[in-house]
Amino acid sequence: MSKGDGIYPEDLHYTKEHEWLGVSGGVATVGITHYAQSELGDIVYVELPQVGAAVVAGEPFGTVESVKAVSELFAPTSGTVAEVNGALTEHPETVNRDPYGEGWMIRIKMADAQEVQGLMTTPAYRKYVEDEAN
């Protein structure tokens, strides 16, 4: 089963700005959640940093644009950009189709692996979205 099948995958951490983060060996993969892509609607443009750029937790690292709106992307953790999903340049709609899988955005070499403790767990994020939706 791919991560795209679940609306709230269990093994991720979440921000209040609706980014997700999956950690593996000190590297965090970052994207936006199913809820975020659904709120944005058809995504037509994704602007991401260069490999090697520094990102700071809570600070913008890029931009995502749907037909309707522009939204900033906020880094869930601090560190250095280790990899960027270049496929999104040509196919930004991948973020709508598979936000937790092929629609990932950047990988961050984390400055401090403990930083994820400040983020929401899956049940907490689910409740957060349900509260926001009401």
Added chain:
Amino acid sequence: MSGQASGGAPKKTPLHALAKELGGRLVDFAGWEMPVQFSSVIEEHMAVRTAAGLFDVSHMGEIEVEGQDALAFVQSVTCNDASRLADGQAHYSALTTPEGTFVDDILVYRRGPDRFLLVVNAGNTDKDFEWARRHVSGKVKVENASARWAQIAIQGPRAEEILRPHTPADLRGIAYYHFAETRVGGAQALLSRTGYTGDDGFEIYLAPAASEGVARALLDGGRSSGLLPCGLGARDTLRLEAGMPLYGNDIDETTTVLEAGLGWICKLDKGPFVGREALLRQKTAGPKRRRVGFEMVDRGIGRHGYPVRFEGREVGQVTSGTFGPYVKKNIGMAYVPPELSGTGARFSVVIRERDAAAVVVPTPFYRRAR
């Protein structure tokens, strides 16, 4: 998209419950709670370009003008020449200020020699009605009839075939910008071959109580032809591809009809009307800025309010911009100085503090095959 919100709780059209039932995502627009999308803006946009889409546009305002001096009144407050309209014909026009700017852009329908219907933007309805009332003279009755009219737009190359079983009207016989007073789905309706998408289609004006039944019948009957319910999101991207201005974004009380590139609705030789002198002066002197269509050369979308820069100086502003789902380009409209308004002229749009190259292209961005 922008609209002027009036205070208080948003109003609901007679198709509000249906929009909710169909899964529409509701937003506040110009004081109305309206669906912005049902499935996806791109899917709805493409349905209109390749099959058909159905829109609730009941939020639009209707002002009825009747009486012996109805034509003279319409002539005095609008810039197009309503004396050229025959019964059953409509045209695009504007209510103009003394400065030649837009009180509103409107449609004028001639229902009889002494009987006109003005269709105005939702957010401007009260303002337009007050404006009209203040300019009334002679034997004419001006009434804000908005509450008596719902409006359904069915747009796209298959609109005619989808509509055909629901009306006794000879649809082939209704030419572009003409209308029939007929029945649709059993209800009395003003059926007009007009729209805000750049594709063929109809706008159906009818009693609010009849509108949900008609909308349901059209949606059910049209499903096999690819008809989709569409929201304001697709309405905006469609009108933008078609090069049509949106009041509050591309035109308003600060932009003149000539600056907006709408000289074709400005009949300066028709006799006196509000704003004529200012427009005559501007026509002689030449407008200091012009509305143009542009395509982004660099990546990114130039959106409403983004500055236009040329040789390091800010020279104008983007008024609308989007990804064009059918033309598959990032397109927009902007006001720029005349010397930058020709096809092929290049300038920058400032997107998040970065200059992104754009080029002036002819509008409409999309032109349907006829």
